[in-house]
Amino acid sequence: GMPAAPATVLAPRRKSRKIKVGRVDVGGDAPVSVQSMTTTPTTDINATLQQIAELTAAGCDIVRVACPSQDDADALPIIAKKSQIPVIADIHFQPRYVFAAIDAGCAAVRVNPGNIRKFDDQVGAIARAAKDAGVSLRIGVNAGSLDKRLLEKYGKATPEALVESAVWEASLFEEHDFHDFKISVKHHDPVIMVRAYELLAERGDWPLHLGVTEAGPTFQGTIKSATAFGALLSRGIGDTIRVSLSAPPVEEVKVGIQILQSLNLRERKLEIVSCPSCGRAQVDVYTLAERVSAGLEGLPVPLRVAVMGCVVNGPGEAREADLGVASGNGKGQIFVKGEVIKTVPEALIVETLIEEALRLAEDMPHN
Numbered sequence: 001g002m003p004a005a006p007a008t009v010l011a012p013r014r015k016s017r018k019i020k021v022g023r024v025d026v027g028g029d030a031p032v033s034v035q036s037m038t039t040t041p042t043t044d045i046n047a048t049l050q051q052i053a054e055l056t057a058a059g060c061d062i063v064r065v066a067c068p069s070q071d072d073a074d075a076l077p078i079i080a081k082k083s084q085i086p087v088i089a090d091i092h093f094q095p096r097y098v099f100a101a102i103d104a105g106c107a108a109v110r111v112n113p114g115n116i117r118k119f120d121d122q123v124g125a126i127a128r129a130a131k132d133a134g135v136s137l138r139i140g141v142n143a144g145s146l147d148k149r150l151l152e153k154y155g156k157a158t159p160e161a162l163v164e165s166a167v168w169e170a171s172l173f174e175e176h177d178f179h180d181f182k183i184s185v186k187h188h189d190p191v192i193m194v195r196a197y198e199l200l201a202e203r204g205d206w207p208l209h210l211g212v213t214e215a216g217p218t219f220q221g222t223i224k225s226a227t228a229f230g231a232l233l234s235r236g237i238g239d240t241i242r243v244s245l246s247a248p249p250v251e252e253v254k255v256g257i258q259i260l261q262s263l264n265l266r267e268r269k270l271e272i273v274s275c276p277s278c279g280r281a282q283v284d285v286y287t288l289a290e291r292v293s294a295g296l297e298g299l300p301v302p303l304r305v306a307v308m309g310c311v312v313n314g315p316g317e318a319r320e321a322d323l324g325v326a327s328g329n330g331k332g333q334i335f336v337k338g339e340v341i342k343t344v345p346e347a348l349i350v351e352t353l354i355e356e357a358l359r360l361a362e363d364m365p366h367n
């Protein structure tokens, strides 16, 4: 069929340079990628690979694993080799694990200069090793581990302090003619975080990795991340994202993908257009929406399904969607592609919608 017209986005992407994280491009015109981090001990290779497989299935583009000890470093070669998505080793404190991760075949290494003593002395050697291996880096500045010198200068982790730290560390790599890195300046407060990335975006063309660090449990963390990423991505700032949740990492990926889909930065898949219900509702909209949503979870096609409580906006929205129901009088009018195909009793609305959705999905291109 005809290729779909490109979806409207809120702003053109900021012009960043493109780097490679294994086979995933980050920055430039590359799609904004979604990252997460494993929670298994990295030394438990099977559990880690199992979790990476789950993340991959959920749509994660890049995965990070912690590397706090030599035993973890020793696990990296197999993990890097068997993972289906690029693996980034996350290194604090110990520069020697940076070299181990590069030797292990990791696609990239995250370094946190604030946590590496005498980091500046190591930059040349790290840059050389990374360049020789075609490995990229992330300079990951964190409010919680800001350089002592900057903490003293600014009193706390202000946006200016985070940016000064990042720009300084970037300049050290650039002095060694190393440019294959992205930068993050994370803070748990979305306002400080957004301001920091705004400032950073003006200082250079580095690709930016967005994150609200320690964002909290799922509900709060989702909202903090969506708000902060939305503020930045809607102005074109951000090349790769990681949602941090105190929840299983698959949840982070789902939230990340949904944020990108909401901004048309990634093709929308299943989308439920359901009304909030009100005093006019003639069916239990919450239950209907939940059951339809659960019944169609993971459907790999861009299908919009409208679940509407009454006839005020019901037929209009149902007609606009690929599939929908407008309810009234204990019955549901089922719409497919704008046409009423049948009217069913309330008890059959969910199964009818699911049946029709699966039928429509069969005729759509999967990817």
Ligand code: SF4
Pocket (backbone or CB within 6 Å): 275, 276, 277, 278, 279, 280, 281, 282, 308, 309, 310, 311, 312, 313, 314
């Ligand atoms: Fe209320 Fe009907 Fe609108 Fe749902 S579709 S919010 S029930 S008016």
